[in-house]
Amino acid sequence: MKKIIIASLLLLTISSVSFGQAKFLSRAGHIWFYSKTPVETIEAHNYQVASFLDVTKGTIAFEVLNKSFKFERALMEEHFNENYMESEKFPKATFKGQITNLKDINFSKDGVYNAIIEGDLTIHGVTKHITQKGTIEVTKGKIVAKSKFGIKPEDYKIEIPALVKDKIANPLDVTVDITYSPMK
Amino acid sequence: MNQLTRFFAVIFITIPFLSIAQQDDIFGMLDSISKPETEYATATFKSSRIVTGQSVEQMKEGQLEFRIEHRFGTLNSGFYNFYGLDGGTIFLSTEYGVTDWMMIGLGRASLEKDFNGFIKLNIYRQSKGKRNFPFTITYYGATTVSSLKDDPAVKNYFSNRLGYVNQFLIARKITNSLSLQLSPIHIHRNLVPTAFDQNDLFACGVGGRYKLSKRIAITGEYYYVFRSKLNSTTFYNPLSVGIDIETGGHVFSFMLTNSIGMLENQYIAENTGRWTKGDIHLGFNISRSFTLYGKK
Numbered sequence: 001m002k003k004i005i006i007a008s009l010l011l012l013t014i015s016s017v018s019f020g021q022a023k024f025l026s027r028a029g030h031i032w033f034y035s036k037t038p039v040e041t042i043e044a045h046n047y048q049v050a051s052f053l054d055v056t057k058g059t060i061a062f063e064v065l066n067k068s069f070k071f072e073r074a075l076m077e078e079h080f081n082e083n084y085m086e087s088e089k090f091p092k093a094t095f096k097g098q099i100t101n102l103k104d105i106n107f108s109k110d111g112v113y114n115a116i117i118e119g120d121l122t123i124h125g126v127t128k129h130i131t132q133k134g135t136i137e138v139t140k141g142k143i144v145a146k147s148k149f150g151i152k153p154e155d156y157k158i159e160i161p162a163l164v165k166d167k168i169a170n171p172l173d174v175t176v177d178i179t180y181s182p183m184k
Numbered sequence: 185m186n187q188l189t190r191f192f193a194v195i196f197i198t199i200p201f202l203s204i205a206q207q208d209d210i211f212g213m214l215d216s217i218s219k220p221e222t223e224y225a226t227a228t229f230k231s232s233r234i235v236t237g238q239s240v241e242q243m244k245e246g247q248l249e250f251r252i253e254h255r256f257g258t259l260n261s262g263f264y265n266f267y268g269l270d271g272g273t274i275f276l277s278t279e280y281g282v283t284d285w286m287m288i289g290l291g292r293a294s295l296e297k298d299f300n301g302f303i304k305l306n307i308y309r310q311s312k313g314k315r316n317f318p319f320t321i322t323y324y325g326a327t328t329v330s331s332l333k334d335d336p337a338v339k340n341y342f343s344n345r346l347g348y349v350n351q352f353l354i355a356r357k358i359t360n361s362l363s364l365q366l367s368p369i370h371i372h373r374n375l376v377p378t379a380f381d382q383n384d385l386f387a388c389g390v391g392g393r394y395k396l397s398k399r400i401a402i403t404g405e406y407y408y409v410f411r412s413k414l415n416s417t418t419f420y421n422p423l424s425v426g427i428d429i430e431t432g433g434h435v436f437s438f439m440l441t442n443s444i445g446m447l448e449n450q451y452i453a454e455n456t457g458r459w460t461k462g463d464i465h466l467g468f469n470i471s472r473s474f475t476l477y478g479k480k
Contacts, residue, residue, distance in 0.1 A: 004189060023210065052210035063214045067223060072478030074244030074281075075433060082227045083398045088360045091223075096211045161399070164432055 022056040024143050024180035031064055031176050033151075035169035042076060042168065044069040051178050053143060055107040058099035060117060060145070062176075065092050084158050085124055093123040105136055112137045117147065123156040134176070143180040148173065225310035228320055228357040229365075231435045231471060232279065232287075232304075234391035235405040235424035236443065236451050237367060240320045240355040242304045243281030246477040251277040251291075253469045255444045260462030268466060275446040280476075295445050302326035302349075310356060324351040328449055344375040347449040361395040369407070371453050378416040386410045387452050393428065401428040403437070407452050422455045437469040 029049030035042040048068040052061045066087040071077040081087040097119015099105065105113040118131045134147030150171030153160055160168055229239040232249070243249050253275040257268030265271065277291035277300075285306040292299050308321040326349040334340040348371070355365035367389035376383055391405035403426040411419065426439030442457035443450070444465055457463035 050214060052213055054210050059210055061211045061214050065221070067226075073475045074247050074478075075473055075475075078227050079432075086360075094214070159398075161431075167432070 022054055023183040024053040024055065025183045026051045026178045026180045029062070029176070029178035031062075031174065033069075034173045034175070037167055037169050040167040042071070044071045044077070044080065046070070049176075049178065051145075051180070052183075053145065053180050055105075055143070058102035060095070060097055060099060060119070062095040062178075063092055064094070067091070084153070084160075090123075090125045093121070095119055095121045097121075099136075100131075105138075107138055107143065110138050110140065115145070123151070124158050126156040128155055141182060145176065145178045145180065147176045150174070222311050222313045222315040225312075225320065225357040228310070228355050228363045229393055229403075230401055230428045230430050231437060231469070233437070233469060234365060234393065235403050235426040235437070235439050236422070236441060236446055236467075237389050237391060237405050237407065237448075238304070238322075238324045238351065238353055239365060239391070240306070240322045240353045242287035242306065242322070243279055243473065245281050245284050246475060247281045247473055248476050249279045249471050249473045251275075251279065251469060251471045253277070253446050253467070255441065255446065255465045255467035257444075257465065258457065258462065259464045259466065272465075272467075273444055273446070291447075293445070293447050293450070295447075295450055297331040298328045298447055298450070299331060300326055300328045300447055318356060320353075320355045320357075322353040322355075324353060325349065326448065328447055346374045348372040349448045351448070361401075362392065364390070364392040366390055367407075369448060369452065371448055373449060373453065380412075380414045380416050382412055385453050389452075399430045402426070403428055403439075409452060417456060419453075420455055420458050422451045422457075423459060433473050435469075435471050439467050439469075440464050441467060 027050055028047055029051050030045065030047050031049050032043065032045040046064060046069045048065065050063045066085045067081055069077070069080060071080065097117050100116045100118050105115060113136045115134050115136045116131065117134055119129070120127050121130050132147055132149045134145060137144040151174050152171045153168070229241045231239065232241045232243070233239055255273050257265055257271040259267050261268050273293065273295040275291060275293040277289055279287055279289035281287050287304040289302050303325050305323045306320070307323060308317055308319065310320045311317050328347040330345040349369065351367060351369040353365060353367050355363060357363045369387050369389065371385045371387070373383055387407045387409040389405060389407040391403070393401045393403045395401045404424065406423045407421055409419070409421055420442060422441065422443040424439050424441035424443070426437050429436045442459045442463050442465070443455040444457065445451040445454065457465065
C-alpha cells in the first residue's frame with residue numbers, strides 16, 4: 001500500500017515537472033512573405049507572431065494578425081488588408097498542427113533537426129490540411145523553428161484580379177522563423 | 185492489496201494526467217496571449233477626395249501622389265458644345281506624405297488661374313481595442329493665390345489675390361463598405377466681388393462612400409453654405425455624386441456635379457450651377473501614387 005502511494009506520488013511529481021517544461025512560447029515570431037515578378041517585388045514582414053510548441057506531444061500552434069504585416073509601400077499594405085485578406089472579416093491566420101517525426105528530435109540535446117509538420121492552416125477563413133518540412137534548432141534551452149513553403153492565393157479563396165495577376169508570384173514564398181522560450 | 189488501496193492508487197495515478205489534460209490545449213492558449221492591440225481603421229475612403237471635397241485620407245510617409253482632375257462643361261450646353269465635353273477646367277496637384285500624419289500639396293487650377301498650397305494634419309484616428317476612438321479627425325488648411333492678370337480699372341494689391349481655407353474632416357468607417365464624413369469649413373477671401381458678398385464664409389459638408397465591390401465604390405457629397413441673404417450673384421450649394429474605381433496604384437473617379445471649380449473658394453464659395461436647370465458637369469479625377477521611400 002505504502003509503496004503504491006509513494007510510487008504514485010513520485011509519478012505525480014515527475015509528470016508535473018516534465019510537463020512543466022514541455023511548453024514553449026513565442027510572442028515575437030517572424031513570418032514574412034516574398035513575391036518577385038518582372039513587374040513588381042512584394043515583401044511583407046510580421047514580427048508579432050504568437051506561437052506555442054509542446055515538445056512532449058509535438059503539437060504546434062500559430063496565430064498571425066494580418067494587420068501586423070508591414071509592407072514597404074503603404075498602398076500595398078492597404079490593399080493587402082482591404083482587397084485580398086479582408087482583414088476586417090478575417091483578422092488572423094492560424095495554424096494548428098503536429099510534428100509527425102517527433103521521435104527524431106531530441107529537445108534536450110543541442111542540435112539542428114529536420115521536422116515534418118502536419119496540420120490545419122487557416123487563411124482568409126479557408127482551412128487547408130498541409131504537410132511541410134522545416135528545421136528545429138535546439139540551443140541552450142531555446143528552440144528555433146524554421147520553415148519555408150509556398151502558398152497559392154487561390155487555395156484560400158484570395159481573389160487576384162486579372163489586371164494584377166502578373167504582378168503577384170504564384171505561389172508566394174512564405175518563411176517562418178520563430179524563437180521559442182520555455183513557458184513559465 | 186485490498187480494494188481501497190487500488191482505488192487510491194488509481195486516483196493518484198489519474199490526477200496528474202487529468203490536470204495535464206486541462207492545461208494541455210495549446211490551441212486554446214493562443215487567445216490568452218494575444219495582447220489587446222489597438223486596431224486603427226484604414227482606407228475609410230479610397231482617395232484623398234470624396235468627390236471634389238477633401239476626405240480624411242492622405243498619403244503615408246514617403247508616398248507621393250500626382251492628381252489630374254477635370255470638370256467638363258455643362259450637359260445642358262447642347263450638341264454644339266458636345267454636351268459640355270468641348271470645354272472644361274483642369275486642376276493638377278502633387279501631394280506628398282511628410283509623415284503618416286502630415287501631408288503637404290501644391291496645386292494649380294485653370295479656373296481663375298489659382299495656385300493652391302495646402303497641408304493636411306491627422307489629429308485622431310478611428311480605433312478600437314486598447315485605444316478606442318469613434319472618428320478620424322483631420323485638419324485641412326489651404327492658401328490660394330490667383331494669378332490672373334491685373335485689372336487696369338482698379339488698384340491691385342497682391343493681398344487681393346489671396347484666399348484661405350480652414351476645414352475639419354470628421355469621418356467614421358461605419359462598416360467595411362460604408363463610410364460617412366462631416367466636413368465643417370471656413371473660407372476667407374481677401375477680395376470679394378462686391379460689398380454684399382461675405383469675406384468670411386462658413387459651410388458644412390456631408391459626404392460618404394459605399395463600396396459595391398472590393399474595388400468599386402459610389403460616392404456622394406453635399407455642402408450647405410451659410411450665406412447672408414444678399415449676394416452679388418445667386419450661388420447654389422454644390423452636390424456631387426461619383427464612382428471610384430481602383431486598380432493597383434491608380435484611383436479613377438468619375439462624377440456628376442453642379443460645380444465646375446475644384447478648389448474650396450470656387451466650388452463652395454462661388455458655385456453658380458444648378459442641378460434642376462441641367463447645369464451638370466461630367467468630371468473625373470485620376471490619381472497615381474509613387475513610393476519615394478518606404479518604411480523599413
